Amino acid sequence: MEKLSSAMLFITLLAFVLSSCTKSTEEKAKELSEAKIKESLIIPDSYDLASIEVDSAFTPYDDPQFYELTIELAKDGTAIEQAKSDKEEAQSRIALWGGPYQTSYGRNEQNQAKEKYRQAKKAESDATEHARTIAEKMRVMFSKDPEFIGMKAKVSYRAKSNNGNVQMGTAKVLFDKDMTKVINIYDMDGEEYQAFIAVCNEIEKNTQK
Structure with missing residues (x-):
């Protein structure tokens, strides 16, 4: 009986020590x-x-990959807005330097504006396409059950x-x-x-x- 009591006491003490060492x-x-x-x-x-x-x-919200995709999507959105702004500015300059009495200087300025418009249009297209790719990856993540x-x-x-x-x-x-x-x-x-x-x-x- 004494041996049983000693064993129970040891188990109780061991459990106490282990629980006190376990961090929440x-x-x-x-x-x-x-x-x-x-x-x-x-x-x-x-x-x-x-x-x-x-x-x-x-x-998906706490997944680091989802976070990175979201940041990429936000950057694409910023790039698209910037490209649209650049296109509008280029269009204004194209109109400004056009007309029937265009000088060689004006023609050169207009050609530069046309090139900037072309670059801005491509930048908008590239960012939009990339955003679609990111959005599809995010859609796939959303289609799965939360894990x-x-x-x-x-x-x-x-x-x-x-x-x-x-x-x-x-x-x-x-x-x-x-x-x-x-x-x-x-x-x-x-x-x-x-x-x-x-x-x-x-x-x-x-x-x-």
Whole structure:
């Protein structure tokens, strides 16, 4: 009976030790995200966690490949708008330097404008075609059922800049399924991530129609 009691006590103590050594998902997220964020800070030791929200990550929205495709699509959109603007400007110059009393100088300026129009038209066509290719890849990703790919965390933190001022930052951190490493990290305050959100919002609007 004493041996049985001793064995039960040992098992209880072992279970307690093991449970106390096992870190929670949030604790792992805090440690991994802190180490990763510090890599990009000017004064790493000034890192101070403000808040963290941990959740499951699923395809397609949390997939790094989807993020990259979204950024490419946003860049294509910018390129298309720029090309359209360049075309309009070139058309105006073509009309400006035309007419029945065209001089050799005017003819040269008009020819240059025509070449710029041709280049802008090609740039618009290339960007549009590339955007279609990206959109098709994204469509394929959306056609599949959401898949669990790991964990993610929204991390808000404080850190000092190079002049010593304390600034706030927000990052989205993606972890692997076992919470052993950071797969990717995104600056949620940056222009690129804001472009990602804008494209995602447009996708949501179109899918809800």
